[in-house]
Amino acid sequence: MSEASQSLAWSFSRAFAIASNTFREAVRMKLFLAMTTLAICSLASSFFFREFNFGSSELKFITDFGFGGMSVFGSALAVIVSAQLFYGEIEHRTAMTLLAKPIHRSEFVLGKFMGAWSTVLCFLAMLTLCLIAALWWRETSLMAEYPDSFQSGRIVQYGSLLGFAFAQALRIGILCSVVILFSTYASSSLFAMVMGVLIWIVGQLQHIATEAWGAVDSWILKGIYAFVSYALPNLHLFDVGEGAALGENLSLVLYAKLAAYALLYGTFYLAIASASFNRREL
Amino acid sequence: MGHSTWRSQALASIDVSSNRRIIPFALLGALILGAVLAPLDRSIRLELGQGSEVESLRRLDSQFGQGLSVAILGGYRSVAANLVWLAKNENWEQRDFGGTLAKIALATSIDPRPEMFWLNGSRIIANDMPAWEVGDPNTDILFQSPEGRAIVQDFGKRALAFLEGSRPYHARNSDILLEEGMIYWRKLEDLEAASQRILEATRGENPPYHAFRLYGEILTRMGRKEEALRFLESHYLTLPDNSYDAMKVVVADRIRALREELESKAN
Numbered sequence: 001m002s003e004a005s006q007s008l009a010w011s012f013s014r015a016f017a018i019a020s021n022t023f024r025e026a027v028r029m030k031l032f033l034a035m036t037t038l039a040i041c042s043l044a045s046s047f048f049f050r051e052f053n054f055g056s057s058e059l060k061f062i063t064d065f066g067f068g069g070m071s072v073f074g075s076a077l078a079v080i081v082s083a084q085l086f087y088g089e090i091e092h093r094t095a096m097t098l099l100a101k102p103i104h105r106s107e108f109v110l111g112k113f114m115g116a117w118s119t120v121l122c123f124l125a126m127l128t129l130c131l132i133a134a135l136w137w138r139e140t141s142l143m144a145e146y147p148d149s150f151q152s153g154r155i156v157q158y159g160s161l162l163g164f165a166f167a168q169a170l171r172i173g174i175l176c177s178v179v180i181l182f183s184t185y186a187s188s189s190l191f192a193m194v195m196g197v198l199i200w201i202v203g204q205l206q207h208i209a210t211e212a213w214g215a216v217d218s219w220i221l222k223g224i225y226a227f228v229s230y231a232l233p234n235l236h237l238f239d240v241g242e243g244a245a246l247g248e249n250l251s252l253v254l255y256a257k258l259a260a261y262a263l264l265y266g267t268f269y270l271a272i273a274s275a276s277f278n279r280r281e282l
Numbered sequence: 283m284g285h286s287t288w289r290s291q292a293l294a295s296i297d298v299s300s301n302r303r304i305i306p307f308a309l310l311g312a313l314i315l316g317a318v319l320a321p322l323d324r325s326i327r328l329e330l331g332q333g334s335e336v337e338s339l340r341r342l343d344s345q346f347g348q349g350l351s352v353a354i355l356g357g358y359r360s361v362a363a364n365l366v367w368l369a370k371n372e373n374w375e376q377r378d379f380g381g382t383l384a385k386i387a388l389a390t391s392i393d394p395r396p397e398m399f400w401l402n403g404s405r406i407i408a409n410d411m412p413a414w415e416v417g418d419p420n421t422d423i424l425f426q427s428p429e430g431r432a433i434v435q436d437f438g439k440r441a442l443a444f445l446e447g448s449r450p451y452h453a454r455n456s457d458i459l460l461e462e463g464m465i466y467w468r469k470l471e472d473l474e475a476a477s478q479r480i481l482e483a484t485r486g487e488n489p490p491y492h493a494f495r496l497y498g499e500i501l502t503r504m505g506r507k508e509e510a511l512r513f514l515e516s517h518y519l520t521l522p523d524n525s526y527d528a529m530k531v532v533v534a535d536r537i538r539a540l541r542e543e544l545e546s547k548a549n
Contacts, residue, residue, distance in 0.1 A: 061361075064358060064361060231316055236332065239332075
């Protein structure tokens with residue numbers, strides 16, 4: 001850290017400037033376009049796979065494909081984009097040019113996080129719009145075909161689709177902050193990506209470690225499960241799509257709790273990332 | 283030594299590996315944060331009704347490899363459940379009791395919301411499995427001999443136990459309540475329990491028109507004809523004229539027949 005930046009007051013506007021540059025860079029990436037196209041194709045494929053749908057209603061099946069696309073492709077995009085955008089700057093030495101200016105490293109960390117996160121938010125927004133359009137179109141066709149099944153009006157809870165997208169945005173926010181934390185330690189972007197994917201999988205399974213913790217006798221296993229239960233965020237909490245699409249309206253309090261959970265974890269990881277990056281020699 | 287000089291020297295002493303020194307503090311912080319947020323975690327899980335997935339994931343891994351587990355964890359839950367249901371058809375064609383039951387249970391544990399899994403699953407257990415048990419040439423004994431009826435009753439009870447699992451997700455689902463009523467009626471020959479379930483079905487969510495006609499019929503079979511007449515008369519008043527499913531003419535004929543029967547008995 002330069003002497004100039006030590007005496008400089010911390011500024012959100014500099015972080016926003018870095019974020020907007022990062023966002024512009026990210027949306028021009030071929031990967032972003034490829035992921036978005038893949039996710040939309042996955043949603044569209046639900047119309048072709050309708051004949052393989054045996055149990056659930058057709059609308060729920062389409063919704064499930066849309067939710068799966070948001071969750072899987074969104075998480076993959078979060079991991080790759082965060083690692084590429086953060087570590088890429090260190091790898092290509094462009095970070096040195098930027099950090100030579102009067103700027104705090106924590107502003108750089110926050111800016112990169114906001115840039116990466118807003119890129120994935122953009123992806124989520126596009127997929128949500130496509131999902132709403134697909135469901136609206138199909139529901140309208142079904143209403144004309146089977147009016148008796150829709151006597152009380154439309155059955156898809158479109159507000160809940162937005163709720164699911166919001167929950168995914170929070171989950172992906174945690175994931176972006178974790179990948180940025182690992183990028184501050186990493187000596188290659190691959191390491192940051194692999195760690196990000198591992199945290200994604202283990203975070204998704206964290207509730208199983210919590211269940212297993214009480215069920216095993218071995219103290220060593222108990223210790224491992226307890227560590228995983230407490231040290232990692234439970235990303236499964238954000239899987240609110242089960243009842244959200246057709247029927248159940250989740251309370252605003254629940255969304256507020258999820259937001260608080262994500263905010264605390266995200267802030268913690270970014271604080272550690274800033275502390276780590278402050279001490280890193282570039 | 284001034285404060286700023288001391289700070290500069292301290293910062294200068296930090297080397298490449300110094301950011302690794304904060305790892306123990308980061309881990310400790312993560313553990314403390316996890317412990318602090320544990321009540322919030324529990325409260326969210328409770329509100330979402332997220333149950334245990336250990337058993338269904340373990341069975342998925344052992345039967346289908348880890349691909350489907352990843353699909354579930356990634357969010358493609360109903361897709362995975364449909365694939366399990368599809369795989370079940372092979373066991374069903376081979377009349378494999380264990381495989382069919384295991385996959386029906388697995389499909390409903392992965393995605394318990396589609397009522398079709400519950401309805402078709404219970405029909406396979408209650409209707410198909412007794413025939414598998416005795417073999418196609420001997421299906422007559424299911425209706426004629428006490429041993430055959432015992433087999434039908436045994437599978438009927440298993441189907442009811444299976445449908446009991448749908449309760450947390452479909453407590454007021456008329457189709458499932460009606461299915462239970464029909465199993466009590468046709469398989470266990472317990473008209474009292476059947477009538478209670480069918481009555482519940484008429485009071486459940488979106489009850490089908492035939493649930494009302496069935497309740498009238500079972501009351502008649504139980505000898506409670508005045509009650510059946512009153513029930514069908516009140517139901518008749520709610521029926522629309524232009525719906526085929528409502529079968530208003532059939533209900534009117536049944537009311538007329540019951541009135542004539544009761545009047546002839548009174549005379």
